[in-house]
Amino acid sequence: MTTSITGRSTIDDDPHDADRASTGRLGDRIFGGLATGSGLLVVAIVTLVGVFLLVQAVPSLMNNDANFLLSREWSPSGANPRFGIADLAWGTLVTSVIAMVIAVPLGVAVALFITQYAPRWLSRPAAATVDLLAAVPSIVYGFWGLNIAGQYFEPVAGLLQGALGWVPFLSDQNVSAKSTLAFAGVILAIMILPIVTAISREVFAQVPTTHKEGALALGATKWEMIRVAVLPYGKPGIISAAMLGLGRALGETLAVLILLSTLSPTKEWSFSIFNGGSTFASKIAGGASEFDTPQKTGAYIAAGLVLFVVTFLVNAAARIVIERRKAFSE
Amino acid sequence: MSTAQLDTTTPTTPPGTGSSPTRGLGERSGGRAAKDLLAKVVMWLAFAIAVVPLVWILGSTLVKGGHMLLEAQWWTNSQAGITSRREGGGAVHAIQGTLIQAVVTAVMSVPVGVLTAVYLVEYGRGRLARVVSFMVDILTGIPSIVAALFVYALWVTTFGFQRVAFAVTLALTLLMIPTVVRSTEEMLKLVPNELREASYALGVPKWKTIMKVVVPTAFSGIVTGILLGLARVMGETAPLIILGPYTKVIATDLFGGLMATLPTMINQDRTEALQPALDRVWGASLTLILLVFLLNLLGRFVGRFSKVKS
Numbered sequence: 303m304t305t306s307i308t309g310r311s312t313i314d315d316d317p318h319d320a321d322r323a324s325t326g327r328l329g330d331r332i333f334g335g336l337a338t339g340s341g342l343l344v345v346a347i348v349t350l351v352g353v354f355l356l357v358q359a360v361p362s363l364m365n366n367d368a369n370f371l372l373s374r375e376w377s378p379s380g381a382n383p384r385f386g387i388a389d390l391a392w393g394t395l396v397t398s399v400i401a402m403v404i405a406v407p408l409g410v411a412v413a414l415f416i417t418q419y420a421p422r423w424l425s426r427p428a429a430a431t432v433d434l435l436a437a438v439p440s441i442v443y444g445f446w447g448l449n450i451a452g453q454y455f456e457p458v459a460g461l462l463q464g465a466l467g468w469v470p471f472l473s474d475q476n477v478s479a480k481s482t483l484a485f486a487g488v489i490l491a492i493m494i495l496p497i498v499t500a501i502s503r504e505v506f507a508q509v510p511t512t513h514k515e516g517a518l519a520l521g522a523t524k525w526e527m528i529r530v531a532v533l534p535y536g537k538p539g540i541i542s543a544a545m546l547g548l549g550r551a552l553g554e555t556l557a558v559l560i561l562l563s564t565l566s567p568t569k570e571w572s573f574s575i576f577n578g579g580s581t582f583a584s585k586i587a588g589g590a591s592e593f594d595t596p597q598k599t600g601a602y603i604a605a606g607l608v609l610f611v612v613t614f615l616v617n618a619a620a621r622i623v624i625e626r627r628k629a630f631s632e
Numbered sequence: 633m634s635t636a637q638l639d640t641t642t643p644t645t646p647p648g649t650g651s652s653p654t655r656g657l658g659e660r661s662g663g664r665a666a667k668d669l670l671a672k673v674v675m676w677l678a679f680a681i682a683v684v685p686l687v688w689i690l691g692s693t694l695v696k697g698g699h700m701l702l703e704a705q706w707w708t709n710s711q712a713g714i715t716s717r718r719e720g721g722g723a724v725h726a727i728q729g730t731l732i733q734a735v736v737t738a739v740m741s742v743p744v745g746v747l748t749a750v751y752l753v754e755y756g757r758g759r760l761a762r763v764v765s766f767m768v769d770i771l772t773g774i775p776s777i778v779a780a781l782f783v784y785a786l787w788v789t790t791f792g793f794q795r796v797a798f799a800v801t802l803a804l805t806l807l808m809i810p811t812v813v814r815s816t817e818e819m820l821k822l823v824p825n826e827l828r829e830a831s832y833a834l835g836v837p838k839w840k841t842i843m844k845v846v847v848p849t850a851f852s853g854i855v856t857g858i859l860l861g862l863a864r865v866m867g868e869t870a871p872l873i874i875l876g877p878y879t880k881v882i883a884t885d886l887f888g889g890l891m892a893t894l895p896t897m898i899n900q901d902r903t904e905a906l907q908p909a910l911d912r913v914w915g916a917s918l919t920l921i922l923l924v925f926l927l928n929l930l931g932r933f934v935g936r937f938s939k940v941k942s
Contacts, residue, residue, distance in 0.1 A: 327837050327839075329839045329840065330837050330838050330839045333838075333839030333842070333843070334755055334838070334839065336747055337747045337750045337751035337754070337755050338751055338755060338760075339747075340743075340744050340745075340747035340748040340750075341747075341748050341751040341752065341761075343744060343748075344744070344748050344764055344767050344768055344771060344809065344813070345763060345764055347767075348767045348770050348774075350786075351774065351778065351779070351782045354782055354786055355778075355781065358785045358789060411674060411675055411678030411679075412678050412679050415676065415678055419672060419675045419676065420679070428679060431682075431683060431686060432682055432686075434686055434925070434928070435682070435685065436864075437867070437921070437928050438686075438867070438921060438924075439866075439867025439868075439869065439895060439917075439920055439921070440867065440869060440870075441869040441895050441898050441899060441902075442689065442693065442867075442898070442917045443689070445898065445913060446689050446692060446693070446917075449910075450688075450689075450692045451685075451688070492685045495682060499682070521660075523660065523665065523667070523668035524668055524672070525667055525670075525672070526664070526668070528671070546773070549773045549775075550773075552775065553773075553776065553777060553778065554775070555775070555776065555870040556869045556870060556873075556895075560902065582777075583777045586777050586781060586874075587777055587870055587874070590873050590874045593784065593788075593874075596789065603781055603784075603785060606777065606778050606781040606782075609775060609777070609778055610774065610778045613773050613778070614770055614773070616773070617770055617772070617773030618766075618769075618770065620773075621766065
């Protein structure tokens with residue numbers, strides 16, 4: 303199939319056949335033009351997002367006295383602005399990785415439960431329940447995490463720090479456990495769980511019954527059947543689910559903003575996940591009230607541009623993985 | 633299903649129901665059976681773990697915010713003249729703002745989204761279609777904060793306008809378009825090709841075929857997608873923080889002044905240590921969750937009437 307975009311039968315795949323239906327009447331030309339125009343508008347919007355962010359970030363970046371990629375400072379105002387994204391990149395990386403480490407295995411297991419293990423009556427409600435997690439707004443997650451769930455993370459964090467505090471990643475930084483990167487990662491995991499589950503579920507449901515029956519007929523237990531038939535078939539799906547989840551986690555704003563305690567600029571650098579910090583998104587949202595000069599705004603827009611490029615790459619990679627799977631399964 | 637699976641003496645069970653006829657291959661070894669059981673336990677546990685946060689978050693919001701929603705003034709009053717120290721007042725200004733912005737967002741994103749889907753399914757061929765489809769995916773992945781920054785760069789920095797409710801709806805539109813495109817696309821693909829061919833055979837032009845045959849057939853599915861997309865953008869807060877500052881009074885002007893919304897109402901009071909303010913945060917949270925759930929339910933309900941099934 304050359305034009306797999308439509309996924310429809312071959313009748314319309316030949317461009318000449320497709321055009322024959324469109325008769326060149328005024329109505330056809332207007333409607334076709336509108337549809338094509340909308341498609342082009344979408345392309346234009348995405349391009350404009352990149353262009354606008356770039357154009358407004360460049361002047362600030364030119365004035366920047368610090369290394370934008372490596373500096374930990376953030377004082378974008380004044381005659382000699384100094385700002386860099388090292389802290390933001392670290393905070394974003396740590397929270398997203400923690401979210402992935404929790405949400406991907408859990409999401410895959412839940413998807414396996416829904417598609418392979420759940421009794422028929424439970425399967426649909428179970429899927430709907432997990433989907434409902436996506437309906438809770440980000441700001442509610444943050445507020446709930448800080449005021450309700452956070453206190454139960456204290457003993458967990460204390461235990462880890464007590465037993466493994468000598469590992470640089472787990473050292474105690476005197477930050478309240480619910481305001482650490484670690485806990486923000488846990489809340490992010492809950493927030494991306496529905497997307498990881500939904501996509502994995504979709505692929506697992508598509509595993510050809512013949513593959514599964516073949517495994518079972520050879521005497522495999524159910525778990526062995528899943529290992530040899532379901533998981534290999536679903537692997538590209540799991541990878542793209544993980545990447546789409548990552549894309550979501552990278553850009554999640556309010557929950558992280560509410561939870562994380564910002565670091566004082568003088569505090570010594572630490573690799574600990576029990577430290578406070580900021581992510582790209584939380585830094586931008588937190589600075590919303592000080593978008594007063596083009597210089598300052600430009601600094602935040604530069605951070606936004608980096609976030610845009612990173613999520614763009616992650617999502618494009620996820621898309622390529624999905625496409626490749628399609629090519630193989632057809 | 634599960635018990636039948638461990639029972640090796642039921643070779644008559646049809647395949648695919650989870651049974652494995654292992655007669656003649658020897659008994660299953662204890663280690664393999666144990667692993668199988670362990671996997672099963674882990675899957676059930678995983679689901680249980682996934683349900684905990686949902687129940688917990690709904691439970692705490694209900695317990696802490698429920699009583700706010702039971703007071704009549706919550707649905708009739710705004711917060712005008714009420715300090716965070718004082719109890720009372722309602723959320724009608726925020727609910728109204730959220731609904732107004734949702735409607736305006738839908739009005740802007742639905743035509744673009746549906747037409748783009750029509751283009752992808754009915755017209756798009758070759759490279760351009762692939763580019764459009766790719767861009768829709770990228771738009772799906774754009775973080776809400778980046779969409780908000782883009783609108784800020786366009787609306788405030790470039791055009792020099794104020795931060796107003798309309799700018800918020802522009803950002804929300806960016807976030808809603810891809811959801812509408814994808815769900816509509818799915819539905820249009822499900823419309824049987826025979827319907828289109830029958831229509832063409834009767835000499836109906838392509839655009840009329842799409843308007844009178846294809847879209848009506850997929851209509852309820854499209855509406856479901858729109859409602860789910862709307863539910864998604866309704867809870868978005870990041871664009872509101874950047875573009876739509878909070879106000880305590882009722883406002884309906886999209887182009888001038890401030891307009892309150894539920895997320896900004898939560899954001900306003902969440903930093904207060906005072907009980908009346910915290911009560912309002914929980915109340916507003918519950919109201920917002922209820923609105924989003926209601927839209928979700930409505931979407932799924934409408935989906936039931938779909939003439940095409942996936």
